[in-house]
Amino acid sequence: MTRIACFVEKYNFSYSEEAGALQNFKRAAESMGHEFNFMFRNGLSEIPKYDAVFIRATTDPLYTAYVVSKTAWELGLKVVDDPESIRVCANKVHQYRLFEKYDVPRIPTLFLNKEEFHHRTIEEIFELFGKPIVLKAPYTSFSKYVEKVACETSFRDVAKRFFRRSDFIVVQKFMPSRFDWRVGVLNNQVLYVCKYMMPKGKWKHGVKRRGKPSFIWGRTVSLKRDNAPQRLKEVALKACSVVGKGLYGVDIKEVNGDYVVVEVNDNPSIYSGYEDYRNKDIYEKIIKYLTE
Amino acid sequence: MSGALCVLVVSNIDLKTNVAVTKPSAFLKSSVRDCILNVNNDYRYMKLGYYVSLHAEILGNKVVPTTENAVDAYRLPILLVRASKNNVPTMPYIVTDSVKQIMAEFKFPIVVFAVNPFSFEGYYVAKNRSALYRVVKSLSMNYRYAVCAQPLNGEMVSCKSFFGRSNIEDASIGEIAEKVYKTFNIPICKLHIQYVDGKAHLCSLQPLEMEEISPSDLNEISKTVSRFSEKGGFD
Ligand SMILES: Nc1ncnc2c1ncn2[C@@H]1O[C@H](COP(=O)(O)OP(=O)(O)OP(=O)(O)O)[C@@H](O)[C@H]1O
Numbered sequence: 001m002t003r004i005a006c007f008v009e010k011y012n013f014s015y016s017e018e019a020g021a022l023q024n025f026k027r028a029a030e031s032m033g034h035e036f037n038f039m040f041r042n043g044l045s046e047i048p049k050y051d052a053v054f055i056r057a058t059t060d061p062l063y064t065a066y067v068v069s070k071t072a073w074e075l076g077l078k079v080v081d082d083p084e085s086i087r088v089c090a091n092k093v094h095q096y097r098l099f100e101k102y103d104v105p106r107i108p109t110l111f112l113n114k115e116e117f118h119h120r121t122i123e124e125i126f127e128l129f130g131k132p133i134v135l136k137a138p139y140t141s142f143s144k145y146v147e148k149v150a151c152e153t154s155f156r157d158v159a160k161r162f163f164r165r166s167d168f169i170v171v172q173k174f175m176p177s178r179f180d181w182r183v184g185v186l187n188n189q190v191l192y193v194c195k196y197m198m199p200k201g202k203w204k205h206g207v208k209r210r211g212k213p214s215f216i217w218g219r220t221v222s223l224k225r226d227n228a229p230q231r232l233k234e235v236a237l238k239a240c241s242v243v244g245k246g247l248y249g250v251d252i253k254e255v256n257g258d259y260v261v262v263e264v265n266d267n268p269s270i271y272s273g274y275e276d277y278r279n280k281d282i283y284e285k286i287i288k289y290l291t292e
Numbered sequence: 293m294s295g296a297l298c299v300l301v302v303s304n305i306d307l308k309t310n311v312a313v314t315k316p317s318a319f320l321k322s323s324v325r326d327c328i329l330n331v332n333n334d335y336r337y338m339k340l341g342y343y344v345s346l347h348a349e350i351l352g353n354k355v356v357p358t359t360e361n362a363v364d365a366y367r368l369p370i371l372l373v374r375a376s377k378n379n380v381p382t383m384p385y386i387v388t389d390s391v392k393q394i395m396a397e398f399k400f401p402i403v404v405f406a407v408n409p410f411s412f413e414g415y416y417v418a419k420n421r422s423a424l425y426r427v428v429k430s431l432s433m434n435y436r437y438a439v440c441a442q443p444l445n446g447e448m449v450s451c452k453s454f455f456g457r458s459n460i461e462d463a464s465i466g467e468i469a470e471k472v473y474k475t476f477n478i479p480i481c482k483l484h485i486q487y488v489d490g491k492a493h494l495c496s497l498q499p500l501e502m503e504e505i506s507p508s509d510l511n512e513i514s515k516t517v518s519r520f521s522e523k524g525g526f527d
Pocket of ligand 1: 136142144145146172176204205251262265
């Protein structure tokens with residue numbers, strides 16, 4: 001029997017689909033003979049009592065989730081998301097630099113240093129990528145700090161905001177698509193495949209803020225993993241291989257029949273009736289991985 | 293990093309040394325293959341000092357400090373877990389955003405540290421319940437982050453540490469500075485320590501602000517950097 005702590009925050013229960021998925025994890029674990037308890041941020045001193053930690057709260061090196069992950073890691077527990085994956089995935093500069101190094105198919109990307117943020121640089125970027133371009137704060141999640149700019153003034157406005165917390169930001173060619181492929185990967189294997197559709201008239205999958213009632217969120221179309229394009233799955237696995245061996249959600253755009261990686265997320269959303277719709281075994285597979 | 297043959301020093305501080313020192317922004321544009329000694333007053337996540345270490349790592353270079361250590365040393369609960377694993381005396385602590393939980397665990401006075409990484413603020417001592425509420429609310433940025441509380445059983449002392457050497461002459465403090473450096477390799481930092489019955493305990497580690505580096509500190513840092521370079525590596 002493995003004792004699993006599932007680290008969550010209150011907002012993980014705000015949507016019934018997410019709360020449902022958490023119950024599915026618990027049921028799967030218990031039916032496999034394991035213990036599965038939810039652990040909140042005031043329960044960190046309990047970590048040593050467990051054998052494995054499964055993090056469902058939003059991860060970032062600056063959040064409690066990282067403290068949980070690293071503490072569990074130091075104590076020799078099995079942990080998803082592991083601290084290294086959190087560090088790489090939470091920072092877009094970090095992950096794109098790795099994609100560059102290992103030649104993962106990706107959206108054309110540049111990195112902008114706060115100290116080299118001049119008129120000339122902006123002009124050169126527009127020349128290279130055309131207009132508009134996409135600016136991202138390295139720490140963005142839920143599309144919160146991803147913005148499109150088409151002139152120097154808005155470039156400066158957005159960049160200035162993103163530079164407040166990070167001395168580097170990400171600049172990308174704008175590559176719109178009707179949907180993002182989302183490939184769930186666990187331990188170098190494809191776990192599930194979906195399409196995250198863009199809401200009508202939008203270029204981002206969602207302005208989805210957990211815990212806030214106000215968001216627009218595109219539809220999720222689930223596919224059987226065996227029916228998804230082979231090349232798509234290869235690209236997803238390649239992207240994850242430069243990050244680690246844990247649980248990831250890879251966002252991929254299909255452009256002229258080619259696949260380019262938008263990003264690898266650790267801690268991918270799993271909502272009941274969405275990601276699991278055509279791949280019901282994902283709960284068991286993740287629990288099995290945690291208890292191996 | 294023993295056995296390293298050469299060292300490139302990257303620093304945002306004007307070091308007084310004959311050794312060639314590269315500025316962070318110049319280094320970030322280069323693709324040098326070398327061991328990197330990243331000397332910075334601030335290695336906070338997503339600040340320039342952090343990106344210097346990241347750049348070195350992406351290039352496949354050995355670097356002091358690593359990005360992993362930079363993140364961990366500034367995240368208080370992780371600092372304490374890893375330090376105590378390496379035999380550094382630490383204080384009992386609790387990570388929470390609940391004042392009730394803190395009071396159930398410790399008697400007043402209580403020292404509270406921010407676990408939120410945005411502030412340079414050190415710590416606050418709360419002597420009673422209402423003070424504790426105030427301090428927790430502020431350090432947690434209105435309960436957005438947890439805080440780390442420790443009992444105050446003795447006296448708080450702060451020291452600056454340069455490559456594991458404390459600026460305070462005290463054997464017990466010196467030992468902590470040295471061990472913390474061995475564990476995390478943070479060249480420049482401030483340590484908060486609690487003296488209880490003649491024995492020092494590690495409480496927290498923080499970046500130094502540039503203004504806190506005095507001329508004699510600068511000499512100390514410069515001397516150590518020169519020595520590293522002469523030896524062509526780290527011990
Ligand atoms: N360069 C780009 N061109 C066009 N669309 C983009 C580009 N980069 C990102 N997007 C879209 O914007 C949305 C958010 O982007 P991204 O995944 O990089 O940020 P995020 O904040 O980590 O978002 P999430 O957590 O929702 O995945 C996605 O729907 C993505 O397809």
